[in-house]
Amino acid sequence: MATPLTPDRLLDALRDEGVTVIEYGDWRNHDRAGHGGWGPINGVIIHHTVSSGTESSVELCHDGYSELPGPLCHGVIAKDGTVYLISAGRANHAGRGDGDVLSAVVDERPTPSPSEGDTDGNAHFYGFECINLGDGDDPWPEAQLDAIERASAAICRAYGWSAASVIGHKEWTSDKIDPRGFSMRTMRERIDRRLGRAPTRPVPTPVYEPFPGGDFFRSRPRSPIVTAMGRRLVAEGCSAYADGPGPQWTAADLRSYARWQRKRGYSGSDADGWPGRTTWDALRVPKV
CATH class of the missing domain: 1.10.101 (Muramoyl-pentapeptide Carboxypeptidase; domain 1)
Known part of the structure; x- marks a missing residue:
């Protein structure tokens, strides 16, 4: 049975994979304990926020809103590739989805198209919210895609999983369209390539402001x-x-x-x- 990573182990796994991490607030103790299970852990779900701006997006995912209290994920992945950790426990991100999809993730085989809402995904998946409007036009910078790849690989490496354990929210439930703007199949290919080699640090981003014109x-x-x-x-x-x-x-x-x-x-x-x-x-x- 895959038990949840301790906060320290989660943080170390991400940093060992070369992820730039910011610990946001009291993320180690910020969760939805008492509102459902947390574990066994079976995979990772990738989302988009339908928002813009790092500070406001992280705050939204941390606090939630009246209909859905936070945390709304475990980490928020910004446009520049920074991952803001906001929870290490149960989070309101996946909602109910298809048990047949969960079975496929556990078996690390291709997932069927979701059609049921019979399983509590918040108990079984780590979730990463990626800052993007989700309109198909908002770009996905390479630094952000690289961070999605690294964060997903970090958790897969910690559990000994392949990239088949990483799915998009739209692959969990037919009620969602996220993430929109890049291919989860291509992302899984990237993650599998990364898992086939030792962790490496990302190429440093420029330290000087480019000429804005x-x-x-x-x-x-x-x-x-x-x-x-x-x-x-x-x-x-x-x-x-x-x-x-x-x-x-x-x-x-x-x-x-x-x-x-x-x-x-x-x-x-x-x-x-x-x-x-x-x-x-x-x-x-x-x-x-």
Whole structure:
């Protein structure tokens, strides 16, 4: 019988697989204990959140809502691949599904199309909610797909399962369409390839903010990118700020950036204060 992983074992399994994990709130004790069973554990279900924004999505999955109390999963997988752990116990994510599907997952064979709602999936599956609108247009960044692959493989490796133990919510119940926007069959192929080799760390993501384009600044944005840029200009001795820098693009940002352009050897219209790709890359603004 596959017993649930302890919180420490779950955390270690994810980190050993190269997953970037953030422990959110009192996730070790945040569960739906007393509202049904938790175990035996038989697999992993992948969901999409039908939401956008990391902070609000994690908060939603942690707290739930009036019709469905949280936690709504065990981990939330953000667009950048970060996994926010919000529970280590029973969670309201799978709902009722088809017992024939569960039997197929246990046997690690292809699942039938779900048609019944006769089995409590919350007792048997770990669940990961992936931040996506679920409209078929919202993109799935490779960093997020890589995290889905790694998180699923981590649990499979901990139990000695194959990728056949990982299913989408739509494969558990005909009432759901998630995840939408990528193929679960292809994801299982990725997971099986990963399970065939030792765990590895992901390729590091860029540490500097890519150039957002000249039109971004000319729209006089309010953005953390502007704050990060201003702090780098101050560090380079190019400050024209009386206050700040802050997130709102102002004339002080324009004057400060013009000083940076002149420091880089530009003059005239090439030092007008509007960021360009060459000087932006040289400024090395930390990624926000």
